Amino acid sequence: MTDIGIHPEPRREARQAPQTYNGALAPKVRLDSNLDISVVMPCLNEEAAIEKCVETALASIAATGMTGEVVVVDNDSSDDSAGLAIAAGARVVREPVRGYGRAYLAGLAEARGRFIVLADSDGTYDFTAVGRFIEPLTNGTDLVIGTRLRGSIDDGAMPWLHRYVGNPLLTRAMNLLHSTRFSDVYCGMRSIKREALSQLNLAAPGMEFALEMLIEAERAGIRIGEIPIRYRRRLGGTPKLRTWRDGWRSLRFVVSQTRRTAVPYVASSSTIAAVTPAPSESSP
Ligand SMILES: Nc1nc2c(ncn2[C@@H]2O[C@H](COP(=O)(O)OP(=O)(O)O)[C@@H](O)[C@H]2O)c(=O)[nH]1
Numbered sequence: 001m002t003d004i005g006i007h008p009e010p011r012r013e014a015r016q017a018p019q020t021y022n023g024a025l026a027p028k029v030r031l032d033s034n035l036d037i038s039v040v041m042p043c044l045n046e047e048a049a050i051e052k053c054v055e056t057a058l059a060s061i062a063a064t065g066m067t068g069e070v071v072v073v074d075n076d077s078s079d080d081s082a083g084l085a086i087a088a089g090a091r092v093v094r095e096p097v098r099g100y101g102r103a104y105l106a107g108l109a110e111a112r113g114r115f116i117v118l119a120d121s122d123g124t125y126d127f128t129a130v131g132r133f134i135e136p137l138t139n140g141t142d143l144v145i146g147t148r149l150r151g152s153i154d155d156g157a158m159p160w161l162h163r164y165v166g167n168p169l170l171t172r173a174m175n176l177l178h179s180t181r182f183s184d185v186y187c188g189m190r191s192i193k194r195e196a197l198s199q200l201n202l203a204a205p206g207m208e209f210a211l212e213m214l215i216e217a218e219r220a221g222i223r224i225g226e227i228p229i230r231y232r233r234r235l236g237g238t239p240k241l242r243t244w245r246d247g248w249r250s251l252r253f254v255v256s257q258t259r260r261t262a263v264p265y266v267a268s269s270s271t272i273a274a275v276t277p278a279p280s281e282s283s284p
Pocket residue numbers: 042043044045046075098099100103119120121122188207238239240241
């Protein structure tokens with residue numbers, strides 16, 4: 001596995017310079033060199049959803065009264081995702097080598113916020129919840145992960161194999177092997193403090209990145225919280241996740257990482273807490 005960790009910045013020369021953020025298109029969001037919030041979205045051919053995701057995220061940042069930016073990582077899209085993201089007010093970072101983890105590593109290296117929100121750009125996650133993901137970070141939590149399995153899942157949003165077999169199985173394996181207490185390890189909507197992020201050794205180039213972040217968080221002993229969220233159908237495009245290939249790779253990753261946990265670390269599973277009550281999102 002190639003180490004392309006967050007520090008130092010990964011292969012900057014391989015990417016085009018980031019596009020300039022177009023503040024004029026998002027007048028309510030203040031842009032400072034040190035921002036409060038960065039919403040980072042990986043994007044591979046998400047033409048159908050990207051504008052709505054960016055616009056909603058910018059409006060949600062503005063609603064918090066904090067400063068912020070939306071960073072879209074264009075992961076070699078062949079459609080007009082990048083152009084639409086810029087037009088909607090995002091700063092676009094390009095990562096020419098495909099991979100969910102690679103895309104995030106490139107985006108996180110560019111994010112300037114002290115609080116970072118991560119989520120897919122396919123319309124499945126509700127960016128009106130940005131404020132809910134930031135609030136616990138201002139109250140002592142270091143990493144917040146959404147939980148769809150304890151929240152709600154719209155009809156047709158998640159294949160039954162993922163909902164009833166894959167995600168519960170991976171979540172159990174993770175909890176068993178890494179002494180964690182997550183309820184939905186593959187939930188892609190998360191938030192983390194920048195200083196906590198810098199304690200995590202992240203390098204997985206593919207989908208395992210999502211699991212690596214949780215394993216590293218547990219090892220680092222940072223405070224973790226879960227909030228129930230609503231999961232929707234994709235707004236269009238095709239899912240990039242391949243059930244059997246990615247499921248098998250994920251399970252192997254969770255098992256392979258147990259060897260490293262033989263090193264003593266602060267067991268912080270007791271710190272995982274539901275940081276907000278039942279799902280409040282009944283928004284459309
Ligand atoms: N799986 C995958 N996702 C990518 C890649 N590059 C960017 N992404 C984005 O990462 C997010 C996750 O992919 P998605 O197909 O939604 O996977 P799922 O949500 O797990 O079904 C989407 O916003 C993709 O556009 C890549 O190389 N592989």
